[in-house]
Amino acid sequence: MKENHFQQRLRKEILMYSGALIAIITFVLVAIFIVFNRVSIDMQLDTTEATTRSLVTSSLQQYESQLMENRDSVYSAFLEQKINESSIYGNYYSFNSQQTLKGDLILLDSSLDIAFATNNKFDEDGVFKNYIHILADNLSDETEILQRLYMDRNRNHNLILMTPLDDNKGFAAYVIDGKEVRSQLNKIQAQFIISDRYDNVFSSSSSQFIKGSLEKVDSQLFDKKFSYNDAIYYAKRSYLTPDLYLTVYQQRLVNPSYVTISTLVVLLLAVLLVVFAFVFSKRISYKNARSVELLSQEMKSLKGDATKRLSIQTDDEFGIITDKINQMLEELSDSNRQNINLLKESMVAERKKLEAQFHPHFLYNTLEVIRAAILFDTALANQLILRLTTILRYSIEEKNTEITLESDIDYLKEYLEISKARFQYFNYVIKLDEACKQLPVPKLFLLPLIENSLKYGFKHRQDLSISIEGEQQSDGKYVLRVTDTGQALEKDKASQINHQLQLNQRLGNHHGLMNSKRRLQLMYPESRFELKVDEYFTIIEIEIGAKSDV
Known part of the structure; x- marks a missing residue:
């Protein structure tokens, strides 16, 4: 029969072309999102790692060089009372003013008492003094500079760089607050954590993975890709110094740039779809020109006339469509009349409600x-x-x-x-x-x-x-x-x-x-x-x- 033949042919062509187009769109969008999302995250991790490494390693090298250059000269001379505090302060401020990461200088005498400190908080912190004594006992090599992390009573995280002076005269140390690092890296794209082998934290851009009263980082979480609280993260972990680790991580999110790119892709595909639909509609119209033209003309005549009905008489499915449209128009007219009556009654009831x-x-x-x-x-x-x-x-x-x-x-x-x-x-x-x-x-x-x-x-x-x-x-x-x-x-x-x-x-x-x-x-x-x-x-x-x- 003509109507069945038309239905099968039309369904076959629509399913074939639409299925191919949907498959292409899906594949392209998925590929774009996966590739761009991962590449973008890797770039953010690499940029954050390079920026953090450059800042911290260069600063630590300068601090260690300062300690080595002055421990047997300026610092020893002060402990031997050959120079006064003004000379030490001058030496300290001259160096510290040139540093991106600011630090405090501490000098200990042979009895491990604080002989000089640029910040009075160290004299008042008994726990810090005890920790310094422990570090001094672990310094056996006079050429060694010890790197250790310490959390003070105000829960500030600090990095201590400590070295012994010649002839057991005492010790010199610089203390760098982790906030210094965070303030310099507040515009980086990914997150970072600097910690030691015991998971003590020196500095971090977020407290998300820092837990417990000791505020340690859960380093076991950081694989290249891991899940945490129903979110997916990507991470990179590397040595910053022999004693410090640098961990950079980023949550998998939809970046606005991806949305822009995807929108452009969708627009491009939409244009292709319009062109495709135009060509496809022409093919159908060539095969069914008479019925389509009649239906189009009849549909145009419906505008502005609610009583108008279609009058197409054909032996294919367009005749069935005409009957269904006329039936639908009758139902819509009835429904419209009922809705108008209901609206009028509702308005009257509302007015009566307010009056009563x-x-x-x-x-x-x-x-x-x-x-x-x-x-x-x-x-x-x-x-x-x-x-x-x-x-x-x-x-x-x-x-x-x-x-x-x-x-x-x-x-x-x-x-x-x-x-x-x-x-x-x-x-x-x-x-x-x-x-x-x-x-x-x-x-x-x-x-x-x-x-x-x-x-x-x-x-x-x-x-x-x-x-x-x-x-x-x-x-x-x-x-x-x-x-x-x-x-x-x-x-x-x-x-x-x-x-x-x-x-x-x-x-x-x-x-x-x-x-x-x-x-x-x-x-x-x-x-x-x-x-x-x-x-x-x-x-x-x-x-x-x-x-x-x-």
């Missing part, structure tokens, strides 16, 4: 009560003001137009408490099953019912009582009842109101009932309102079924 939220007499009477209470009972006045502002703010707030029944009842209580203050003998009772409390409802949809009860109930008795009850039935539906002890309606009048409710007709003075019903039915189309009366009570029963998906 508060009767002007309620506000007037409440303000009168507040005015009187200010003179005789300021606590009551304050309480009434708070209750009034709470319910007014809630009624005009548009954040939550759909809330739970329990929450809505809490605000209705404010309204009822104000009414209790106005009417000495008024009372109310609220009983809700647990199953009803989380039921979604329109905001203040029970308020018009309560207003009606107050408005008409107090015309007949001063000890009016209102009851609000809610329960879930065995069939899963919810039933709410608003009962008042005002004079019951006549049965004929109640039947008339129920009939008008079912037909959605206006109820005159009882428009609050219709307002509540329409607002609830927008959310629960299957909900039902019924007015019941007996000898002493008026009961409004509301049955709530399935919620609307609209």
Whole structure:
């Protein structure tokens, strides 16, 4: 058959060309991301390693040269009291001013007491003195310069460069704070950690892998590629000096440059896709010129005319498509009419809601009560003001137009408490099953019912009582009842109101009932309102079924 032949041919060509294009796009994008991401990270690691190595090794070489040049001359002369502190300070400042990494000089006499220090903090740190004594005992070779890491009492990490003086005159040492390194490398692309063989840290760009009270680095983590906290990292670890390690690492992230490159690639592929689609569409149009042209002309005629329908009569699939389009247009027209009606009803219900939220007499009477209470009972006045502002703010707030029944009842209580203050003998009772409390409802949809009860109930008795009850039935539906002890309606009048409710007709003075019903039915189309009366009570029963998906 022609329609089956056309369907198979079209599907085969679309799948073939689209599959090839998707495969190419996927392969290119994956390859670009993998290659550029890894190359970029390797470049960042190499750059960070080279920058850090250049800074630290050159600085340490200069410090070690300074120690070796001065230990048997200036430093020994000072300990032998041949020169004064001014000479030592001059020598120190002349050298230190030329250094990228600043350090402090310490001279120890033969008794390992601090004879000179450019920073007073070393004299006050007993732990540091003990550590210096231990280092001095480990210095056996007079040509040796010892490199050790030390964390002071302020948790600052320092590098100590220490060497003995000739003839056991004492020791000279430079102390470099790790912050000096970090401040010089604050613009590098990757992260770095400088540590010793015992995982003590000298300096680091981040505290991410530094743990414990001793603030040591977890060096076991650093493979070339490792996972940490659900993230992938790349790292390089090498000797900075015989006693120090340099570790550089970087998390695998999508670099903005990759996004730019990928965007350009996608744009290029999009252009190719457009060209491909153009050529492909021409091939199809050549084979199916008549049907396509007819369909195109008919589709253009639909613009601006909602009643227009397609009239293509062909023996291939375009005839089926025409029927389906016409069917869809009918459904869209019906749906559009329903949506317009629903929108109009919703707007009317919303307007009615705003009109019915508060009767002007309620506000007037409440303000009168507040005015009187200010003179005789300021606590009551304050309480009434708070209750009034709470319910007014809630009624005009548009954040939550759909809330739970329990929450809505809490605000209705404010309204009822104000009414209790106005009417000495008024009372109310609220009983809700647990199953009803989380039921979604329109905001203040029970308020018009309560207003009606107050408005008409107090015309007949001063000890009016209102009851609000809610329960879930065995069939899963919810039933709410608003009962008042005002004079019951006549049965004929109640039947008339129920009939008008079912037909959605206006109820005159009882428009609050219709307002509540329409607002609830927008959310629960299957909900039902019924007015019941007996000898002493008026009961409004509301049955709530399935919620609307609209």
